Amino acid sequence: MALDDTDNLDTPEEGGNGDEQSNRTFRILALVLGGIGAVFKSWNTARAVTYRKLNQIPDDWGTACNVQSMVFGNMGDRSATGVAFTRDPATGESRFFGEWLPNAQGEDVVAGIRTPYPINKDNKKSEDELSLEEFLPSPYQQLVRIYKRLE
Numbered sequence: 770m771a772l773d774d775t776d777n778l779d780t781p782e783e784g785g786n787g788d789e790q791s792n793r794t795f796r797i798l799a800l801v802l803g804g805i806g807a808v809f810k811s812w813n814t815a816r817a818v819t820y821r822k823l824n825q826i827p828d829d830w831g832t833a834c835n836v837q838s839m840v841f842g843n844m845g846d847r848s849a850t851g852v853a854f855t856r857d858p859a860t861g862e863s864r865f866f867g868e869w870l871p872n873a874q875g876e877d878v879v880a881g882i883r884t885p886y887p888i889n890k891d892n893k894k895s896e897d898e899l900s901l902e903e904f905l906p907s908p909y910q911q912l913v914r915i916y917k918r919l920e
Contacts, residue, residue: 801836808834843874849905850875853888853912855920865889865916869901888912 811817812832821828842850851869856862868885870878878885887893888909890900902909 805834805836808832842870843872846872847905848872849901849908850878851885851888851901852878853916855916863920865913866892871899871904 809832818828820826840848842848849869849871850873851867852875853865853867853869855865857864857866865888867888868878869888870883870885873883877883886899886901888901890902893900901912
């Protein structure tokens with residue numbers, strides 16, 4: 770099930786009755802639930818089974834699915850996307866860690882299309898790198914507050 774370009778998800782249609790809005794809401798819910806189902810089904814794909822075997826991950830751990838509202842990271846130089854962790858993935862150390870890109874979409878960070886920058890200025894490898902901490906200090910501080918609450 771897919772929405773087409775004419776679907777307006779923000780407001781009910783002009784002059785429509787409640788049935789039209791209910792149908793639209795049902796379609797959106799079906800899309801979200803379908804996406805969640807796809808994440809959980811992916812746990813048993815051949816690729817996932819092989820990955821778990823190679824990395825000694827037990828089959829009974831299961832997987833997680835996060836649902837969040839979408840924002841655009843590619844709307845100009847003051848928008849961004851990134852990946853952040855409450856722990857260093859290499860060491861397990863409790864510290865805010867991650868990468869980001871200005872004016873990009875999420876896949877750009879993880880797909881190797883562009884080279885991401887470090888979130889923290891302490892993780893910069895050169896002066897040319899642009900940390901989120903320096904470039905967008907207010908959003909960075911908001912993320913740090915969230916990191917501290919999570920950890």
